[in-house]
Amino acid sequence: MNTLITPQSLGNRAVTPPPIASPNPHPTNPTPNRPASASNHLGQTIPATENENAYDFVCGDMKGKYVTVSAEDFLKMLPEHEDLPDSPEPPDMSGLEPTHHDKFIRYMRPFVNQGWELVNTSSSTDREFIPVLGVSGVKPDLVLYSFVGATTTAMRSAESFGELKTKDEPFRDENDKVVEVDTQSSRLARGQITIYSTVILSSQQRTRVFSFYVREHLARLLCHSRAGFLVTPLFNYVTTTYLREFFWRYTHASYAERGHDDTMQKLLKEDDYSAAARAKLDITASKPLFKVKVGGKVFYVSEPFLFRHNQPIGRGTRCFEAYNHEQKCLVLLKDTWRHIRYRREGEVYAELHKCEVPNILQVIAEGDVTGNLQRTKMSTGKKDDGEMVHYRIVLAKVGRPLNEFTSTYELVKGVSDAFEAHYAAWSKAEMLHRDISFGNILLGPIGDGPKGYLIDWEFAKKKTDPDNTRERTGTYEFMSRRLLEDIGSAQSIRHEPEDDIESFVYVLIWTVLSHAKSELPDEKCLDKLRAFDRVQNTPDATAAARKAIIIGGVEDLKISSNQLQDVLRKLFRGLSNRLIPRATVLDNILDVLQYQVKTDESTTERKMKPKEMTEEIMTTANTMADERIERMATHEFMSQVLLDALKDEKGIWKNQKDAAVSRDHGSGNKRKGVTMVADGQKRLKSSSAR
Numbered sequence: 147m148n149t150l151i152t153p154q155s156l157g158n159r160a161v162t163p164p165p166i167a168s169p170n171p172h173p174t175n176p177t178p179n180r181p182a183s184a185s186n187h188l189g190q191t192i193p194a195t196e197n198e199n200a201y202d203f204v205c206g207d208m209k210g211k212y213v214t215v216s217a218e219d220f221l222k223m224l225p226e227h228e229d230l231p232d233s234p235e236p237p238d239m240s241g242l243e244p245t246h247h248d249k250f251i252r253y254m255r256p257f258v259n260q261g262w263e264l265v266n267t268s269s270s271t272d273r274e275f276i277p278v279l280g281v282s283g284v285k286p287d288l289v290l291y292s293f294v295g296a297t298t299t300a301m302r303s304a305e306s307f308g309e310l311k312t313k314d315e316p317f318r319d320e321n322d323k324v325v326e327v328d329t330q331s332s333r334l335a336r337g338q339i340t341i342y343s344t345v346i347l348s349s350q351q352r353t354r355v356f357s358f359y360v361r362e363h364l365a366r367l368l369c370h371s372r373a374g375f376l377v378t379p380l381f382n383y384v385t386t387t388y389l390r391e392f393f394w395r396y397t398h399a400s401y402a403e404r405g406h407d408d409t410m411q412k413l414l415k416e417d418d419y420s421a422a423a424r425a426k427l428d429i430t431a432s433k434p435l436f437k438v439k440v441g442g443k444v445f446y447v448s449e450p451f452l453f454r455h456n457q458p459i460g461r462g463t464r465c466f467e468a469y470n471h472e473q474k475c476l477v478l479l480k481d482t483w484r485h486i487r488y489r490r491e492g493e494v495y496a497e498l499h500k501c502e503v504p505n506i507l508q509v510i511a512e513g514d515v516t517g518n519l520q521r522t523k524m525s526t527g528k529k530d531d532g533e534m535v536h537y538r539i540v541l542a543k544v545g546r547p548l549n550e551f552t553s554t555y556e557l558v559k560g561v562s563d564a565f566e567a568h569y570a571a572w573s574k575a576e577m578l579h580r581d582i583s584f585g586n587i588l589l590g591p592i593g594d595g596p597k598g599y600l601i602d603w604e605f606a607k608k609k610t611d612p613d614n615t616r617e618r619t620g621t622y623e624f625m626s627r628r629l630l631e632d633i634g635s636a637q638s639i640r641h642e643p644e645d646d647i648e649s650f651v652y653v654l655i656w657t658v659l660s661h662a663k664s665e666l667p668d669e670k671c672l673d674k675l676r677a678f679d680r681v682q683n684t685p686d687a688t689a690a691a692r693k694a695i696i697i698g699g700v701e702d703l704k705i706s707s708n709q710l711q712d713v714l715r716k717l718f719r720g721l722s723n724r725l726i727p728r729a730t731v732l733d734n735i736l737d738v739l740q741y742q743v744k745t746d747e748s749t750t751e752r753k754m755k756p757k758e759m760t761e762e763i764m765t766t767a768n769t770m771a772d773e774r775i776e777r778m779a780t781h782e783f784m785s786q787v788l789l790d791a792l793k794d795e796k797g798i799w800k801n802q803k804d805a806a807v808s809r810d811h812g813s814g815n816k817r818k819g820v821t822m823v824a825d826g827q828k829r830l831k832s833s834s835a836r
Contacts, residue, residue, distance in 0.1 A: 199682070200279040201337030205326070208340055208458055211374035212317065214324040217388040220367050220378050224395035225403055231256040231394075236384040239362040246310060247287055250360060257390045259397035262305075263294045272299035276348040278341055278456045286342050292397075301342075302349045305404065306396065308358040309339055315361070319379045324366075340458050343370040348456045351412075351436070353519040353536070354405035356396060358389065365389045369405075372462050372483045373522040373534060402518040407536075409517050410447075410481075411437045419446065423469035426476055438468075438479070440538045441511030445470055445479055451547075461485075463602070467544050470510070476544045477510055483522075484537040484604055490514075491539050491604040494577065498603070501575040505567035505599050507541035537604075545588030545599055548653070549661045551806050552592065554710040555792070555799045557662070560589045560598030561654050562788035567600040568650070569781040572643055576609035580641050582649035583621035584656060596800075607641075622685075623656065623678040624649040627693065627725060630685040644779040648724070651717050651784075652678070652692065658705060658714070661806040665704040668809055674703075693725045709791060709799040716787045723774040732771045739763055 234256060237249035247266040258264055271283040286307040289299055296303075316336035318325045326336065339359065346355045347370060359366040365383040369376040383389035402408040413420055413435045420435055423446035429435070436447050450464035461482045468479035484490065492512035499506070514520070515536035522534045551557035564587040571577040579586075581602060590597030605619045619641060620629055626645035632638055658664075659675055666674075676682060677691030695702070700715040723731050777783040794800055 197281045197283070197341075198334055198337075200281045200341055201334045202330075203680075204279060204337045204340050204344075204458060205333040208336075208374070209326065211459055212324060212326055212336075212377050213374060214322070215369075215376040215378060216322070217367060217378045217381050217386070220369065220376060221388065221391055221395065223369065224392070224399050227395050227398040230387065230391060233384075233387075233390060236363065239360075250310065251288070254390070254393055257393040257397075258290070259394075261292070261294060262397045263291050263296060264393075265289050265291060265296050265298075267299040267307075268310075270298040272301050272345075275301045275345050276456050278344050278348060281341055281345075284342050284345050290393075290397075301345045304346055306356045306358070307342055307346070308360060309335075309342075310360045311335060312361065315380075316359070317366070317377060322379055324377045324379060339368065340370075340375070343368070343375075344456065344458045347372075347458075347462075351407040351410040352405055353402075353407050356392075356405060358392065367392055370458070371519070371522055372459060373532075374459050405519065407515075409438065409515050409520070409536075413437060419469070419471040422471065422474070426469045426474075427467055438538070440479065440540050441513040443470070443472070443511045443540070445477070445511075445540060447479055450481075461604075468540060470540075478507065478541040478544050478601075480539050480541070480602075482537055482604065483534045484514075486533045486535055488604060489606070490537065491602075494603040494606050495539075498571055498575055498577060501570075503567055503570045503574060505563040505597075506571075506603075507543050507599055507601065510540040510542055512539035513537070541601070543591070543599070545590055545601075546592070548584055548587055548589060548657050549806050551589060551657075551661070553596075553800070553802055554658075554662055554707045554804050555794065555802065556589065556596040557657060557806075558654075558710065558713055558788060559596035559792055560587060561650065562785075562792060563598030564600040565650055565781070565785060565788060568646060569785055571600075571606070572609075572781070577603075577606050578609070578641065578643060579603060579646055580605045580607060580619045581621060582646045582653060583624050584653050585621075587653065620645070620649065622680040622688075624652040627689045630689045633685045643781070644724075647778055647781065647784060648721065651721055651778075654714070654717070655692075655695065658703065658710065660809060662710065663706040663804050663807055665706065666702075671809060696722050696725055707799070707802065707804055709794070709802075713787060713791045717778075717784065720774075720777045720783055720787070724778050728771060728775060731774055732767055735767045735770050735774075736763075739767055 234253060237246070237253045239246050239249065247268050251264050251266060254264055265288065267285065267289045268287045269285075271285045273283045275284065284301060285299060286304075287310045288308040289296070289301075289304045290306040290308075291300075291303065292305050293303075314329065314331035314335055315327060316332050316339060318327050327333075339357065343355045343357055346352065353371065355370040357368045357370070359368065360383070361380075363382050363384045364380045365388070366380055367378045367388070378388075381388050396404060417437075423435060424431065424433075427435075427446070427448050429448050433448050438445055438447060445468040447466035447468045450466050461484065463480065463482040466479045466481070468477050469475075470477045480491075490512065492509050495506065495509045499508070515538060520536040522532075548557065548560060551560065568579055568582070571579065579600065581604075583602075586600065586602040588599045588601055590599065620626075622630075626648040628639065628648075629641065629645050656675070656678055659666075659671055664671070674695055677688060677695060680688070683691065696718050700711050700718055703711075703714070705711045705714070791799075
């Protein structure tokens, strides 16, 4: 459904596109064949690159998330500013002349405020940014900076950017509505703009990103938020003032009005607590320090250590080490955009603690963020349909990502503790997590002993909550086969405990493949890791590739730790029975039972003849098949496997020196064609050492 969003529907200048229909959208269109090169930029031919895989992929992910807004309404998002300068002589922008960039800059210079600069960055590649879908570098044609003197692309300080194209429009206008064009070259152009905007959104403290698109004397304006894009129809920027007004208004607007999050206040000079904060956070004076208020309490943060805000739309979650000056200690601050149809995460934690669920963190402060553009709302006529609000929660302990385990024993202990939290939440509070992933399991600080915590409960649902099968939650890389196969179906299935249980296994497999010592060559390891790669795989391909790992057996992973290998062997056997047809499970059981023929004297090992297949044997086989299939549908089996392994009565496993390793997955963000889940992690030193 095309939704018309107006400023009037959202209040003062708060025009935002509709948010995603589900928290973790996935592509529904197959990737078209790509030619060897694409000519789209002014005056240059761009060879097909791995970046184009991301450009094309993101178009499927973003389908339906580009919403039309008129140029008049778009400009209402920015404050008016008087005395718009007169227009100079328009430039000649026809053909493939490579000097068009500088011609456009000269034409727009009168409309850029003093102290600002529009820079030709078409030959400058920025590689210093938050990883976004595996892209190796970004090179916008033009970048707008709020200072002068810049000559290169620096997305961490870019205010806005623009792309100059010659043809192959990313959109088409039909009856004043912007329509996504599905040709290969148009998808690449649209995906490129989306990725560039996402890099700015991810690398800065932002609520939105403005950008522009130019083709000869035609232009579009775009506004990107965590909900999607607003896009104007094409207009002639010579015969209209829209583009000139955009630059004039934007470069005179306040920090918050330009789409910066002013509730995360960057300290420009030291205050009473900043020195202590830097010491605890272990950062130098050259690193940024922000002061942020949550629930009436003030905290200090620098850069996130765990981020999942490198997607174009969605929650944009990032986690920070935060200094609590009242308690003089480090805590965990989570910054996200929550869907208001769910409980606040703080409320979920309160209920879980009331039910004495173990291995979850204490809440110090939480609350919605107030201020300019801290909400998005979809105007569909349905109450609260699709509304998102900026939200922060502070938890009492800073943990470590799973890929920082000091031993494989600690890895399994961390996963086991998180699993026990999940088990207790379901059995005691009837609360289902619904987003088991690598990033949602934390290890405790070094010095506390092996310990794990299950975090990120914002999508949790009570067993008694109304079923909304239109939504789909979970992190794609770790979704159960059932949920993957259901993506895009008209009648979605309900998320069940068995889906989360299966996700725990995939989290363990991914972490082991990526970071546990093994004899598996890096290239073969990468082949297996591609089973989790959402950029390269369709949901069906992901499900099939992960099934192949499970059915292939733990021996194929060549893990160095015998104890870890034994844990995975039992889990593989348990899960494999859910991934193959029931008839195959039954045949496997009968193959065993048919050799156990009891005579009057003894049991002999010979294959039973068909006529000897008694009803009793068939009943036994069917019962055994049902039991094997259901093992991984409830918590008991996996819980026992993990707890039994961790008993380690002789202490052999605990004392093994098999900490996480860094595999040779290639350099930069590409990892040789695999978009790594841990691209959302930064190394975090233990707070216990400070």
